[in-house]
Amino acid sequence: MAxxxxxxxxxxTPLQRADRNFVxxxxxxxVTQTGVQILFAFLxxxxxxxxxxxxxxxxxxxxxxxxxLAVLAAALFTxxxxxxxxxxxxxxxxxxVQVSSRLATTGLVVLVFAFSGSVLLVVDxxxxxxxxIAASAxxxxxxxxxxxxxxxxVRRAGLRDETSRTAxxxxxxxxxxxxxxxxxxxxxxxxxxxxxxxxxxxxPARRR
Numbered sequence: 005m006a007x008x009x010x011x012x013x014x015x016x017t018p019l020q021r022a023d024r025n026f027v028x029x030x031x032x033x034x035v036t037q038t039g040v041q042i043l044f045a046f047l048x049x050x051x052x053x054x055x056x057x058x059x060x061x062x063x064x065x066x067x068x069x070x071x072x073l074a075v076l077a078a079a080l081f082t083x084x085x086x087x088x089x090x091x092x093x094x095x096x097x098x099x100x101v102q103v104s105s106r107l108a109t110t111g112l113v114v115l116v117f118a119f120s121g122s123v124l125l126v127v128d129x130x131x132x133x134x135x136x137i138a139a140s141a142x143x144x145x146x147x148x149x150x151x152x153x154x155x156x157x158v159r160r161a162g163l164r165d166e167t168s169r170t171a172x173x174x175x176x177x178x179x180x181x182x183x184x185x186x187x188x189x190x191x192x193x194x195x196x197x198x199x200x201x202x203x204x205x206x207x208p209a210r211r212r
Contacts, residue, residue: 022097029084029104036108037081040115043122044074055129063128070121077118080111112151120144 016024047070050056059067084104091100123143128136 025101047071066125073118077114083107116147
């Protein structure tokens with residue numbers, strides 16, 4: 005029975021939270037899989053072009069490594085669906101979400117190197133080795149900054165806001181009652197519990 009009681013700020017049970025997290029994870033994987041599919045299709049078609057025969061040894065090695073990295077990233081991003089299908093209706097949804105999250109994170113790391121390798125190959129062929137290395141390094145830094153550093157900064161800012169809010173709440177709760185200036189005290193109406201006593205005493209006197 006303890007597993008079905010609400011346990012989060014959204015008033016969800018553990019199973020409901022696992023279902024929501026898995027749906028959100030699948031939405032994220034749909035976005036990343038699009039990029040992997042485009043990269044993988046580009047690398048596959050590149051081997052059948054006439055320019056591919058002119059590649060030197062370094063460029064061919066870069067091509068093979070990048071192609072294998074793209075395949076590995078695609079396999080990691082599709083693994084959560086296969087995992088869910090294999091463990092369907094076996095009560096393992098929280099474990100599926102945990103493992104799938106790790107697979108997706110590993111896939112993003114692999115995808116960074118796949119993007120960098122593809123940029124290295126294309127720029128190396130078009131402009132030269134130095135330009136390819138510079139463009140690949142820039143691609144790597146951009147991906148690491150947006151996918152790794154930015155989430156840490158956002159999380160740190162959120163923790164800082166929560167800390168400041170927690171520090172302000174006790175100060176506001178400890179504040180005393182509102183003081184009314186002396187010139188305005190007569191204009192403020194008294195509570196109904198206090199106002200009702202005097203009229204009840206006067207009415208019987210008038211009836212008498």
